[in-house]
Amino acid sequence: MQRVLLTGVAAQLPWLMACTHDSKDKADASLKLTWKQAILDQLIPADQYGPGAVDFLADKYIDWYLQDELIDPSDRDYVANGFKKFEDQFDTKQFESMNASERETIIRKTYETSWGKSWLSRIMTLSFEAMLTHPIYNGNPERIGWKWLDHTPGQPEPSQKIMYPNIFSTINES
Amino acid sequence: MKARICVIGSGAGAGPIISEMSKAGHEVIVLEKGPWIKTEHFSKDEMVATRRSVYTPDLRDERHVLNRPKGDGFEAKNTYDIGKDIWQGNVVGGSSNFMSGYFHRMKPKDFKLLSSYGPTEGANIVDWPISYEDMEPYYTKVETEVGISGRAVNHPFLEERSTEDYPYPPLAENIVAKKLDAAGKELGYNLVPVPRAILSRSKEDRSACYMSNYCGSFGCSSDAKGSSRAALINGALATGNCELIPNAKVFHLETNGKGKLVKAWYYDGEEKKQSVEADIFVVACQAIESSRLLLMSKNKEFEHGLANNYDQVGKNLVFSAGGVGSCNLFYSDFSEDDAFKLALPGLFINRALYDWYEIDDPDLGGKVKGGLADFVWEHANPITKAVKLKKDNGKLIWGSELKKKMKAHFTEQRMLKFEVFVDWNPNDNCHVSLAKKVKDKWNDPVANVKLGFHDQDIKIGRYVSQKAVEVLKQVGGKNVSWGVGGNPPFNLQAGGCRFGTDPKTSVLDANCRAHDVDNLYVTDGSFMPTGGSVTFTWTIYANSFRVADHLLERLGTANA
Numbered sequence: 001m002q003r004v005l006l007t008g009v010a011a012q013l014p015w016l017m018a019c020t021h022d023s024k025d026k027a028d029a030s031l032k033l034t035w036k037q038a039i040l041d042q043l044i045p046a047d048q049y050g051p052g053a054v055d056f057l058a059d060k061y062i063d064w065y066l067q068d069e070l071i072d073p074s075d076r077d078y079v080a081n082g083f084k085k086f087e088d089q090f091d092t093k094q095f096e097s098m099n100a101s102e103r104e105t106i107i108r109k110t111y112e113t114s115w116g117k118s119w120l121s122r123i124m125t126l127s128f129e130a131m132l133t134h135p136i137y138n139g140n141p142e143r144i145g146w147k148w149l150d151h152t153p154g155q156p157e158p159s160q161k162i163m164y165p166n167i168f169s170t171i172n173e174s
Numbered sequence: 175m176k177a178r179i180c181v182i183g184s185g186a187g188a189g190p191i192i193s194e195m196s197k198a199g200h201e202v203i204v205l206e207k208g209p210w211i212k213t214e215h216f217s218k219d220e221m222v223a224t225r226r227s228v229y230t231p232d233l234r235d236e237r238h239v240l241n242r243p244k245g246d247g248f249e250a251k252n253t254y255d256i257g258k259d260i261w262q263g264n265v266v267g268g269s270s271n272f273m274s275g276y277f278h279r280m281k282p283k284d285f286k287l288l289s290s291y292g293p294t295e296g297a298n299i300v301d302w303p304i305s306y307e308d309m310e311p312y313y314t315k316v317e318t319e320v321g322i323s324g325r326a327v328n329h330p331f332l333e334e335r336s337t338e339d340y341p342y343p344p345l346a347e348n349i350v351a352k353k354l355d356a357a358g359k360e361l362g363y364n365l366v367p368v369p370r371a372i373l374s375r376s377k378e379d380r381s382a383c384y385m386s387n388y389c390g391s392f393g394c395s396s397d398a399k400g401s402s403r404a405a406l407i408n409g410a411l412a413t414g415n416c417e418l419i420p421n422a423k424v425f426h427l428e429t430n431g432k433g434k435l436v437k438a439w440y441y442d443g444e445e446k447k448q449s450v451e452a453d454i455f456v457v458a459c460q461a462i463e464s465s466r467l468l469l470m471s472k473n474k475e476f477e478h479g480l481a482n483n484y485d486q487v488g489k490n491l492v493f494s495a496g497g498v499g500s501c502n503l504f505y506s507d508f509s510e511d512d513a514f515k516l517a518l519p520g521l522f523i524n525r526a527l528y529d530w531y532e533i534d535d536p537d538l539g540g541k542v543k544g545g546l547a548d549f550v551w552e553h554a555n556p557i558t559k560a561v562k563l564k565k566d567n568g569k570l571i572w573g574s575e576l577k578k579k580m581k582a583h584f585t586e587q588r589m590l591k592f593e594v595f596v597d598w599n600p601n602d603n604c605h606v607s608l609a610k611k612v613k614d615k616w617n618d619p620v621a622n623v624k625l626g627f628h629d630q631d632i633k634i635g636r637y638v639s640q641k642a643v644e645v646l647k648q649v650g651g652k653n654v655s656w657g658v659g660g661n662p663p664f665n666l667q668a669g670g671c672r673f674g675t676d677p678k679t680s681v682l683d684a685n686c687r688a689h690d691v692d693n694l695y696v697t698d699g700s701f702m703p704t705g706g707s708v709t710f711t712w713t714i715y716a717n718s719f720r721v722a723d724h725l726l727e728r729l730g731t732a733n734a
Contacts, residue, residue, distance in 0.1 A: 042572065042573065043572040043573070043576075044572065044573075044576065044577065045573055045574065045577070047573075047574045047577060048574070049574060049577035049578050049580075049581050050577060050581060070226070070232075071226075072232075072233075072234055104573070107572070111570065117570070120570055120572075121564065121565075121570050124564050124570065124572065125561050125564070128557050128560040128561055128564070129221075129225060129557050131560070132220075132556040132557045132560055133220065133221055133225075133557065134219055134220070134221065136219075137221055145556075146556070148581070149556065149580065149581065149584035149585060150584060150585045151556050151584065152387065152519050152554075153218065154217075154218025154386045154387055154388035154392070154554065155218060155384075155386055155395075156217045156218065156395055157217055157218065157219070158217040158218075158219035158221075158222065159217070162214075162215050162216075162217055162219070162222070163219060163221070163222070164219070164221045164222045164225075164226050164228060165226075167215060167222055167228060168209075168228070170215065171209045171210065171211055171215060172209070172443075174210070174212065174215070
């Protein structure tokens, strides 16, 4: 048992240390987030259990997703429109300056709307992709998501040539 | 372009014929709808394998209509609108590239379900026109040609084998296999080793399994997995007699007005119409799409579709019925050493519960056909695992609550699951037809799949699942949950062009040749009137080898 747990503890160390930081530092860091990052941070925060959505670069990953022309535009619009609705419904500047508990109230309110319920679920899934994808997709930097969850990636790992969407042209050229 | 044989599709139903005919010197042209993804293109990239449509068509271009039970009737919705993708691997080698390769032979009684157990009201059960004994040599051939690893042990439902054991030894097993065996003994149940279409040692240019821990849904990077592409088609290409055309979507089979098939028409990768002439045509596009192609190939001679003079094409589609269950094996419930071994990735379980393949229980009305349960690990791909954790009782969770749950799921336990396989009783409400309004990107009607199921499927699925649940508990599993429903697993589809002796009630004869079209064969799972209580792929491979023997008898070898 110890051998299994040791790996887990080792992977958590930076986050355990982060938790010893002054809570004011954490609050300051949180105030530097954009409102989009703050939504994601509320869903998957950096906390005593491990890194959070901002550490996984979930916001940048979602931007990449929204620009992927191979994805059905209606799927991308759905995600983008959710951010727009959030912007319409709440003062995003104010949201950026809120503390975690105030932000939680807003997220709960969002979840209570018919659009917010499924939209939050959708961006949660995209955040999981950012957290646990191969780092070649610009999420999961330095494999922090995998390390956090003691995940062993499969081999071989993707290269530039066979990653999505490059694999399509690679296949056609071969 | 002309060939002796034109094969449409390249999955498990096609590979043996492509291989055997090419090796016998016949010129074979293979028209595969999907791209040619080679071994070097595969990696354990979850994005490519499961998060984006790389191995399957874009639903905007090609979809299905699903007609599912709702209330007292059925409700038709297309798969794009409901976001449900039922495509399997549309690539060279088909979905056999992405299978897990749990291989079971059908049992002798599966070939004569009607005469063994009698009729079931509301089910169109018939005996097969061939017996287990007819198929046995071909099951054996699959073991050596495709490559099956395993260990034959005696148990009440062990089918007769012409060889003592498998040609490849069992794959390395996780300690949980021994724990399952022990749990079985304690309960008085037989936990039987499961053969896998995965090489445990190298075979020609295919390497042995390196236990990547990413098997089902992923292409194999060592060619250990017995895909049609790696195990058979690569060898066929090496003969120089086989031409493989990827990105070739066949949309029409043309006859000559005298009941003979002369041309297969397809759209090439640049969307241009092309055709292939051949003496013999073999259709193996997976059950739903094979029926669709025949129904689409209407002409004056076959007004209702090719080989459909008696309105049988598309009828009696079957899947594998059954259920699923799972439990958590918490490392803290085991010794330090056992916990370490349970957590080791890559090693296989390969155990099945076979005791209820036939059930003799007065509560079920006496002796009835049952099924089996395969024990499997939760798949390793972490995004899919994480997505399943985002809700509790249907409600999204987030914040530290979510993270605590994720951390525990990934690091404090391993999820042991079972999958139950029982007969999907063929019935009048499960079939393929052409959608009236919904078209694909080439403006052809898509398949409309009606998905009615029989109550007996659920009853038997529940019975076997309850036995498997006992095993999960006995092995130390916590949070045991299970479910049985009428939703079909689309990776296990068969029927639609059942074979038989009567042209009025079957599409194909005993050699899988269309009753109405002398030079048309259908060799994917479509031919199966019933599916047995097992996964289908071994039987599909075996049958394709059997049809290849028939074709060799019909055509002789090329230079004979």
